[in-house]
Amino acid sequence: MKKNLKLLAALFIGITLLSCSDDDPILPNPPSANIKSLGGGEEIAQNDTLYLIAEINSSEEATHSWLIDNQVVEAGDTLAFVSGEVGNHEIVLKASNAGGEYSTTFSVSVFGKYRDGVWVLNEGNMTSENGTLIFISSKGVATDSVYQKVNGSELGNSTQDLFIADGKMYIMAQNGDRAGGDGMLVVANAETLEKEVAYSNAELEALSWPTHVAVVGNSAYIRDNAGVYLLNLESKELTFVDGTSGAMKNRMAVVNGKVFVPAGKKVFVLQDGQLKGEIELPGTLSGIVRSADDKLLVSCNGTPSYVLKIDPADNSTIQQNEVADVRISAGWGASPAIGAKGDTVYFSSSTKIYRHILETGETKEMTDVKNHIENAGIVYNNLGVHPISGEVYFNTIKGYGLDFLINDITVFNFSSETPVLVKDFKDYTNFPAGIFFTDNFR
Numbered sequence: 001m002k003k004n005l006k007l008l009a010a011l012f013i014g015i016t017l018l019s020c021s022d023d024d025p026i027l028p029n030p031p032s033a034n035i036k037s038l039g040g041g042e043e044i045a046q047n048d049t050l051y052l053i054a055e056i057n058s059s060e061e062a063t064h065s066w067l068i069d070n071q072v073v074e075a076g077d078t079l080a081f082v083s084g085e086v087g088n089h090e091i092v093l094k095a096s097n098a099g100g101e102y103s104t105t106f107s108v109s110v111f112g113k114y115r116d117g118v119w120v121l122n123e124g125n126m127t128s129e130n131g132t133l134i135f136i137s138s139k140g141v142a143t144d145s146v147y148q149k150v151n152g153s154e155l156g157n158s159t160q161d162l163f164i165a166d167g168k169m170y171i172m173a174q175n176g177d178r179a180g181g182d183g184m185l186v187v188a189n190a191e192t193l194e195k196e197v198a199y200s201n202a203e204l205e206a207l208s209w210p211t212h213v214a215v216v217g218n219s220a221y222i223r224d225n226a227g228v229y230l231l232n233l234e235s236k237e238l239t240f241v242d243g244t245s246g247a248m249k250n251r252m253a254v255v256n257g258k259v260f261v262p263a264g265k266k267v268f269v270l271q272d273g274q275l276k277g278e279i280e281l282p283g284t285l286s287g288i289v290r291s292a293d294d295k296l297l298v299s300c301n302g303t304p305s306y307v308l309k310i311d312p313a314d315n316s317t318i319q320q321n322e323v324a325d326v327r328i329s330a331g332w333g334a335s336p337a338i339g340a341k342g343d344t345v346y347f348s349s350s351t352k353i354y355r356h357i358l359e360t361g362e363t364k365e366m367t368d369v370k371n372h373i374e375n376a377g378i379v380y381n382n383l384g385v386h387p388i389s390g391e392v393y394f395n396t397i398k399g400y401g402l403d404f405l406i407n408d409i410t411v412f413n414f415s416s417e418t419p420v421l422v423k424d425f426k427d428y429t430n431f432p433a434g435i436f437f438t439d440n441f442r
Contacts, residue, residue: 030100031058035093043109044081045116046192050108052079052091060097067092083110086192112191113137114146118386118393118437120409121171122430123158130181131159131173133193134409134428142409142425147171147186150193156181160334160433161251164190164441165215172213172222176201184210185220185231190438199236206238211334214252214259221259221270223247228261230273243275244268249334251434253290255312260296262288267298269315279315282306286328287336287347290440292387297345297358299328299338307338307345307356321361326354330382335434339385339392346385346392351376353383353392355414367412367419369394375406384435390415391422395432404431 038051054077056062066075069089073079083089091106120134132155133146147155156173163170169190176184183198184207204210210224220231227244231237248262258276261268267279267288283300291297291309295318300306305328309318328347330337338347343358351369356362369376376396384393391411398406409432411423 028058028060028097028099030102031056031060031062031095031097033057033064033093033095033102033104035091035104035106037106038078042107043111045111046084046086046113047082048113050081052081052106053077054079054093054095056095058095058097060099062095062097064093064095067094081108083108086110086112112189112193114193114438115191116438118384118435119162120393120395120429120435121159121162121433123160123433124155124179124430126158126175128179129430130154130157130179131171131433132430133162133171134425136409136425140423142428144428146193147188147195151182151188151195153195154181155186156184160210161212162434162436163213163215163254164436164438165254166217167191168196168215169193170213170215170220172210174209174211176204185213185222187233190441199231203236204231204238206240211249212252214254216254216257216259219273221252221261223249223252223261228259228268228270239273241270241273241275244270248285250285250287250330251289251334251336253288253296255290255294255296258312260288260312265300267296267310269312277315279310281308282320286330287338287382289336289338289340291340292342297338297340297343299336299345299347301327301329301337303327305329307358309343309358319358321356321358323356323363325363331379333381335382335384337382339383339435341385341387341390344390346383348379348383348394351379351396353394353412353414366392366414369396369410372412372419372421373408373410373424376408376410377403380407380429380432381434384437386437387439389413393435395429395435397429397431407432 034055036053044050089108116138118136122132124131135146157175157179159173161172169188171186185199187197208225212223214221222229228241250262253260259270262285269277283302286301287299296310298308305323307321345356353366375398377399394410397404407429409425413420
């Protein structure tokens with residue numbers, strides 16, 4: 001019996017030694033992989049291209065494949081990702097060799113192509129031609145008639161103002177749908193410009209020549225010839241805000257849920273659909289804008305003119321500067337006379353651009369647009385100032401009649417001693433109602 005056990009043990013050891021011989025294959029380790037963004041970013045605009053590089057680490061020959069939102073795509077070491085769909089997209093890189101498979105994921109956020117940039121709103125012809133929107137991208141590329149190109153329909157007639165809030169753009173048209181446009185108040189996606197809803201003249205029949213709009217939550221404040229109305233954007237109920245008679249045809253400002261309305265030598269303060277107070281001014285208001293630090297910058301026309309900084313929390317005046325040598329007038333325009341980067345304020349008198357520094361009180365002429373643009377005959381509405389770059393945007397037309405077709409949107413940089421004409425967009429405008437920077441609505 002013992003002899004048989006010894007024989008079985010020897011046989012087992014022999015089989016074990018044979019199974020562990022050097023002739024057996026040793027499998028490699030699975031590969032590792034990484035996705036590298038060529039530009040380092042993780043977000044792009046609609047239809048732009050983001051290049052993603054496959055970085056594979058493997059001791060043996062490896063293969064790889066790409067998936068976009070669970071769909072296999074043909075690509076080599078570099079994936080050129082392009083999407084017209086706004087939102088988050090998942091990119092998966094799978095690498096495999098004889099030892100196994102490895103997957104890694106990269107998330108890309110696609111935002112609307114009109115999220116970041118500058119809008120120039122055109123009135124169009126008051127009786128026959130509807131308003132249009134020009135978009136100037138952050139790369140300095142201008143696109144005309146954006147709303148029509150996106151929606152296949154037109155804005156209302158004599159568009160005067162726009163406002164961006166909570167991802168939506170609100171565009172106010174004085175004559176509404178009288179010339180076949182989409183409505184008196186059009187609401188579009190602020191990033192894609194796809195129309196979401198339009199309020200017709202019939203729905204807003206109580207309004208008389210509305211010009212300006214500001215939005216807080218589910219309420220739109222609309223200025224017309226009578227004063228300011230409150231529109232419930234869901235129920236479409238329209239009510240007059242008592243005490244707002246005399247509201248001026250100029251842009252309103254919104255800070256922390258309060259709406260500040262130009263009203264001659266004072267500012268109406270509206271909140272929750274009611275008049276909550278008034279701010280007295282040293283002259284006739286010509287412009288009011290929200291500052292970068294969520295205060296108010298206000299200009300007053302007269303001799304002298306004034307630039308003020310106001311605290312919207314308690315309506316107190318933080319600073320009041322006299323501007324003695326030049327009037328800060330909005331003219332006949334419906335846009336603020338001033339624009340600002342921080343506490344550096346710009347305004348114009350005819351084609352001359354001035355800078356006022358709130359801290360020092362210094363006012364300085366920066367340039368005359370006529371020195372740069374041959375056909376700068378008429379300033380149509382007022383300048384705008386990019387709140388980040390400080391560049392000044394300026395609209396001019398050669399004249400009336402057919403001369404309005406000869407026009408310029410000029411962009412100036414005043415960071416050095418010599419003014420620099422950065423851009424000149426020729427013949428894009430059609431009676432421009434104003435310049436709007438997406439960064440001002442953040």
